Amino acid sequence: MELHNLTVSELSKLLAKGEVSSVEVTTAIIDRIEAVENRVQAYVTRTAEKALEQAKAIDEARAKGEELGPLAGVPMALKDNICTEGIRTTCSSRILADWVPPYDATVVRNLKDAGSVMLGKLNMDEFAMGSSNENSSFFPTHNPWDYDRVPGGSSGGAVAAVAAGEAFYSLGSDTGGSIRQPASFCGVVGMKPTYGRVSRYGLIAFASSLDQIGPITKDVTDCALVQKAIAGHDAHDSTSADLPVPDYQEALKAEIKGLKIGIPKEYFAEGMEPEVEESVRKAIAKFEELGAICEETSLPHTEYALPAYYLVATAEASSNLARYDGVSYGLRVPGKDIVEMYMNTRSEGFGPEVKRRIMLGTYALSSGYYDAYYLKALKVRTLIRKDFDEAFKRYDVLATPTSPTVAFKLGEKAGDPLAMYLSDLCTIPINMAGLPAISLPCGFSQGLPIGLQLIGKPFDETTLLQAAYAFEQNTDYHRQRPDLGVA
Amino acid sequence: MDYEAVIGLEVHVELKTNSKAFCACTTSFGAEPNTHVCPVCLGMPGVLPVINRQVIEFGIMTGLALNCQIAPFCKYDRKNYYYPDLPKNFQTSQYDLPLANNGYLKINVDGEEKRIGITRVHMEEDAGKLVHVDGPGGGYSLVDYNRAGVPLLEIVSEPDMRLPSEARAYMEKLRSILLYLGVSDCKMEEGSLRCDANVSVRPRGSKTLGTKTEVKNMNSFRALQRALEYEIERQISVLEDGGKIQQATMSWDESRGITTVMRTKEEAHDYRYFPEPDLVPIEVDNEWIERVRKSLPELPDERSQRLINTYGLPQYDAQVITSSRDLAEYFDQVVAKFPDAKVVSNWIMGDFSRLLNANNLEPQNSPVPPEQLADLLQLQKEGTISGKIAKQVLEEMFKTGKKARQVVEEKGLVQISDADALGKIVNEVISANPKVVEDYRNGKDKALGFLVGQVMKATKGKANPGLVNKLLKEQL
Numbered sequence A: 001m002e003l004h005n006l007t008v009s010e011l012s013k014l015l016a017k018g019e020v021s022s023v024e025v026t027t028a029i030i031d032r033i034e035a036v037e038n039r040v041q042a043y044v045t046r047t048a049e050k051a052l053e054q055a056k057a058i059d060e061a062r063a064k065g066e067e068l069g070p071l072a073g074v075p076m077a078l079k080d081n082i083c084t085e086g087i088r089t090t091c092s093s094r095i096l097a098d099w100v101p102p103y104d105a106t107v108v109r110n111l112k113d114a115g116s117v118m119l120g121k122l123n124m125d126e127f128a129m130g131s132s133n134e135n136s137s138f139f140p141t142h143n144p145w146d147y148d149r150v151p152g153g154s155s156g157g158a159v160a161a162v163a164a165g166e167a168f169y170s171l172g173s174d175t176g177g178s179i180r181q182p183a184s185f186c187g188v189v190g191m192k193p194t195y196g197r198v199s200r201y202g203l204i205a206f207a208s209s210l211d212q213i214g215p216i217t218k219d220v221t222d223c224a225l226v227q228k229a230i231a232g233h234d235a236h237d238s239t240s241a242d243l244p245v246p247d248y249q250e251a252l253k254a255e256i257k258g259l260k261i262g263i264p265k266e267y268f269a270e271g272m273e274p275e276v277e278e279s280v281r282k283a284i285a286k287f288e289e290l291g292a293i294c295e296e297t298s299l300p301h302t303e304y305a306l307p308a309y310y311l312v313a314t315a316e317a318s319s320n321l322a323r324y325d326g327v328s329y330g331l332r333v334p335g336k337d338i339v340e341m342y343m344n345t346r347s348e349g350f351g352p353e354v355k356r357r358i359m360l361g362t363y364a365l366s367s368g369y370y371d372a373y374y375l376k377a378l379k380v381r382t383l384i385r386k387d388f389d390e391a392f393k394r395y396d397v398l399a400t401p402t403s404p405t406v407a408f409k410l411g412e413k414a415g416d417p418l419a420m421y422l423s424d425l426c427t428i429p430i431n432m433a434g435l436p437a438i439s440l441p442c443g444f445s446q447g448l449p450i451g452l453q454l455i456g457k458p459f460d461e462t463t464l465l466q467a468a469y470a471f472e473q474n475t476d477y478h479r480q481r482p483d484l485g486v487a
Numbered sequence B: 001m002d003y004e005a006v007i008g009l010e011v012h013v014e015l016k017t018n019s020k021a022f023c024a025c026t027t028s029f030g031a032e033p034n035t036h037v038c039p040v041c042l043g044m045p046g047v048l049p050v051i052n053r054q055v056i057e058f059g060i061m062t063g064l065a066l067n068c069q070i071a072p073f074c075k076y077d078r079k080n081y082y083y084p085d086l087p088k089n090f091q092t093s094q095y096d097l098p099l100a101n102n103g104y105l106k107i108n109v110d111g112e113e114k115r116i117g118i119t120r121v122h123m124e125e126d127a128g129k130l131v132h133v134d135g136p137g138g139g140y141s142l143v144d145y146n147r148a149g150v151p152l153l154e155i156v157s158e159p160d161m162r163l164p165s166e167a168r169a170y171m172e173k174l175r176s177i178l179l180y181l182g183v184s185d186c187k188m189e190e191g192s193l194r195c196d197a198n199v200s201v202r203p204r205g206s207k208t209l210g211t212k213t214e215v216k217n218m219n220s221f222r223a224l225q226r227a228l229e230y231e232i233e234r235q236i237s238v239l240e241d242g243g244k245i246q247q248a249t250m251s252w253d254e255s256r257g258i259t260t261v262m263r264t265k266e267e268a269h270d271y272r273y274f275p276e277p278d279l280v281p282i283e284v285d286n287e288w289i290e291r292v293r294k295s296l297p298e299l300p301d302e303r304s305q306r307l308i309n310t311y312g313l314p315q316y317d318a319q320v321i322t323s324s325r326d327l328a329e330y331f332d333q334v335v336a337k338f339p340d341a342k343v344v345s346n347w348i349m350g351d352f353s354r355l356l357n358a359n360n361l362e363p364q365n366s367p368v369p370p371e372q373l374a375d376l377l378q379l380q381k382e383g384t385i386s387g388k389i390a391k392q393v394l395e396e397m398f399k400t401g402k403k404a405r406q407v408v409e410e411k412g413l414v415q416i417s418d419a420d421a422l423g424k425i426v427n428e429v430i431s432a433n434p435k436v437v438e439d440y441r442n443g444k445d446k447a448l449g450f451l452v453g454q455v456m457k458a459t460k461g462k463a464n465p466g467l468v469n470k471l472l473k474e475q476l
Helices: A008-017 A022-040 A049-062 A105-112 A155-164 A179-188 A220-230 A274-289 A301-325 A338-349 A352-365 A371-394 A419-424 A428-433 A463-475 B055-064 B162-182 B222-242 B285-293 B299-310 B315-322 B327-339 B341-358 B370-384 B387-400 B404-410 B419-432 B432-441 B446-458 B465-475
Strands: A043-046 A075-079 A117-122 A170-174 A188-192 A213-217 A261-265 A294-296 A397-401 A439-443 A448-456 B003-014 B077-080 B090-093 B100-109 B112-125 B130-133 B140-144 B149-158 B193-201 B213-218 B248-253 B257-265
Touching: A008 A022, A008 A220, A022 A075, A022 A117, A022 B327, A043 A155, A049 A117, A105 A220, A117 A155, A155 A170, A155 A179, A170 A188, A179 A188, A179 A439, A179 B003, A179 B077, A188 A220, A188 A419, A188 A463, A213 A274, A213 B465, A220 A463, A261 A274, A261 B446, A274 A294, A274 A439, A274 A448, A274 B003, A274 B222, A294 B387, A301 A338, A301 A352, A301 A419, A301 A428, A301 B077, A301 B130, A352 A371, A371 A428, A397 B077, A419 B370, A439 A463, A448 A463, A448 B248, A463 B315, B003 B055, B003 B162, B003 B222, B055 B100, B055 B112, B055 B149, B055 B162, B077 B213, B090 B193, B112 B162, B112 B299, B140 B193, B162 B193, B162 B222, B162 B327, B193 B222, B193 B432, B213 B222, B213 B257, B222 B248, B222 B257, B299 B327, B315 B327, B315 B341, B341 B387, B370 B387, B370 B404, B387 B404, B419 B446, B432 B446, B446 B465
Parallel strands: A075 A117, A075 A170, A261 A294, A261 A397, B213 B248
Antiparallel strands: A043 A117, A170 A213, A188 A213, A188 A439, A397 A448, A439 A448, B003 B149, B003 B193, B077 B090, B100 B112, B112 B149, B130 B140, B193 B213, B248 B257
């Protein structure tokens, strides 16, 4: 088997046994990137030299007999909204195209401590706003399963890189489905942890009350490994939870017999592709086969989640993105006075979707509209949370499709923001409720992957991972790799 | 028509916490520009704020000292507006749920005590500082972010003041309380204490409020009073001329002595407040409040009452002395060694304060420590020196930092209380001024004063005045 097709856990064993060195693996992945990147276009910035230095350092540490964790020497990459000291972090936006952070995000520090080798920064929808990666200011990333299709978004580059063997794992961010929807489109595993489980310090904010960093991997075991490395309380993030982080990998093998799985009927809505529904239903049947108890349930306020989300997320974004003004960092387009400089900088620096959301959010917070829009949306959010609270009194896990469709064609929805927004129908309510959810491959439709979403109780990533692992052990969707048309 | 003004004040005070409100940078003043900064207070992409507990603690102290209710639950909000001194283009502040509300403080103007309501006390962060550099084409601006993120309290009063002098007294009292608490150094000239005034006028007796203006940019107590006097007069003359007050923000121009329009109501910001999602709400339980309450120092009003009760000081003296915590400390230390409190208060309010002000000093860094002032007063009481000489000695002590006894000895200022020695001088003065002596003998009592003065002059003020009087009368 070729090195780039290995999972993290498989590679980790080879590295530990000395059957392959980190430098060899890193070199192989850099070659792989060279070979496929002109078609996939997942990377915004590549840091091959630094990666080889890190790999060399790990190999030396290993040679000295230092005790190393499972991620040591494993090449990975990061969505380009996660700050890396000394390496430009762009959010795939012109406004930050040349911005080099003076500090590392907490997750980056965690991964450095774990001995990770970083290959570079991955393409995304500008400021994580989008569901197809077409909103990148630089170029769109292509779906490795079909280059004419989108990889999903906003973590499109982060997902495509893992699917195409251009990184063993990556970190993405998920505000309304930005890890799970592309994971579903590209046939990999993507998890959005509970809000507060992973520090957001150094994640360039889109919507602060919804954003969460999470792992993108080839299988559930890897997801557990990476999640363990990045999770935990951080004094730099007041919203991070001060709770112990379980050993997820250790917990994977638990039986799921008797596990109670709820199937919320609202998530099988009109507009869903029949092949998607069929695969998800089959996956549910597989769970029953494995001893889980599955029954239909209802989350009655689901239909309001999407409109409420587009008020809360855009309101927060309008404030979070106010700092990009050309004054002290990032793009500056001069003007005759400060106001004109603001306008020129932001007009040229932001793309149309970002501008649309800033305007929407500014409007929602405006005097006279606040109660009708923002405040109402917060109330809806509470109702959505209560729906889940009720459901979790009866079920351990909820199962739904991740996306109503498989990957769509590049350009297909680019001109229709509403159609694009509907792509996140099944993932948005989970962010509104702050819950953990994972997407894992559960089938194919005309050669394109389909994703199953499992939703868990707050801070109970363990049960999610157990259920996902049990499913994975009894299926082989996760072992399918796209044919990239290269040697 | 007779008008009355209605004044409310919004005061911003910089807290002297060790670190800024949401990061670990120092709050100290006067450093090179942009050296007390980090990614958090520069508002860089990806950073998050973390609440500084000391800010809440100082907020609770201030709230309690101002007789406020401390909210068991409060939160931070974002106040959104664009300005280049504001790194994130929003200020982290508190909107609808402030830390403390519904309090008051007492002021005393012309012997009358008045209670001024405190609407709320809330926590927020300061902005940076713009420096405008003139040059061809209008010049340019530089930003210093050292101050960005320094914690502030905003203290909002009720519109309970009617006179500029009341507004000034309110500010002075508030400053005094904040200094007692030690939560701020309250330097108006450095901007650590700032104040905006909302002011309107109405016919006396009217219950409805007139249209108000907000006056900014008053950088001293005097400026506050002058600006309000000007603005009230301006509003009255607009009304007298049949005009209407335009709701506006006015700026006080200290050099021209006028207020000018900064922006009108139409240009007012829509701040789009919403809850700060990066911070969790703050819960203050009773235990915390009680712990802070117990740790509060004695405040000006209590201290003043104590001086009245313990030493029988007049209320005026007690208030002047307790207006500054340092002055009150100084007073206590002098009285500990020289227990005649009224004499001490006279000296402290008089020559001591005059010398402090003239030398731009604070009591704690005065060259005359309290025990030395006590010694000086002791010398006077013993009769070693006269009151007049004591004033000279104090000036010398201020100048040289020498002890009272040392000055008296070195300069030979010991009072002449020797009847023989003085008698000789008295006789000399009598023989040198036959005309005056005659006047006195003819019943002109004033003439005696002249003769006493001559004796004092001859002894360079060292003669014991009581003894001189006695000897003169005997000889005449």
